[in-house]
Amino acid sequence: MTAPHRRNERSRRAILDAALALLTETGYSRMTIEAIAARAGVGKQTIYRWWRSKGAVVLDALVDGLPAAAALPDTGDIHADLRAVIRATVAEFADPHLSATTRALTIETLADAELAAQVRDRLLRPQLDQVRDRLESARRAGQIRDDAPLDQVVELLFGPIYHRWLLRTGPLTEPYADTLVTLALTAACQPTVGPATERQPDLHAE
Structure with missing residues (x-):
């Protein structure tokens, strides 16, 4: 049986991936929480349990895909x-x-x-x-x-x-x-x- 924390992480990853995919396909304005939930295969209530708005989901999806912060190159110039x-x-x-x-x-x-x-x-x-x-x-x-x-x-x-x-x-x-x-x-x-x-x-x- 899959551990609850692993199920949660799998659902979270599916939601963020779905949000990024829908951003490309439909754009932000036409994307809905319902569409994210359907694409991710989760209930709408699952999304609202972890995020308070569509904007918060998208922000997490964008931040999650960023590389770890690193110092800028210092060439001396x-x-x-x-x-x-x-x-x-x-x-x-x-x-x-x-x-x-x-x-x-x-x-x-x-x-x-x-x-x-x-x-x-x-x-x-x-x-x-x-x-x-x-x-x-x-x-x-x-x-x-x-x-x-x-x-x-x-x-x-x-x-x-x-x-x-x-x-x-x-x-x-x-x-x-x-x-x-x-x-x-x-x-x-x-x-x-x-x-x-x-x-x-x-x-x-x-």
Whole structure:
């Protein structure tokens, strides 16, 4: 006789696989809990026992398929390393299939604060933290100024991508990705200009 925990894991795996298959076949908006249950061969109540919504099922399916988080490559060239990451991110958002799922999940998070927190912490945060860690190593190498706010530098890299993708204000291309890296690192590498660092006029100059 199969142990209960093994039956549960088999059912869980079947549900997540069914959700991923239906995402490809019908898209997020037409996918239902009933359809996931039918494809997985389980009762609808089984899904609701483990997940509170369709969005939560899809999030688990997406996260479950991700590789274990690993540090970003450190070639010693922060520009090149970040270009690779941001180009890959832009490509994901430009992909019609991946974009449709991400857009639908984003809509769900607007009305579900708990799901939004899970998407942030489980799907987005690992990548953002990897980039921040790479920036920190670049700072230790003297490539980024000591007072650069690294959390804000990460936002400068990713925020414009989400804005352009969400509002459809322009194409998502490799040149666009490269420009974001250049702008963010220019801000992070140059000295801060402010009241305390602005050049004062020479009162003795003629």
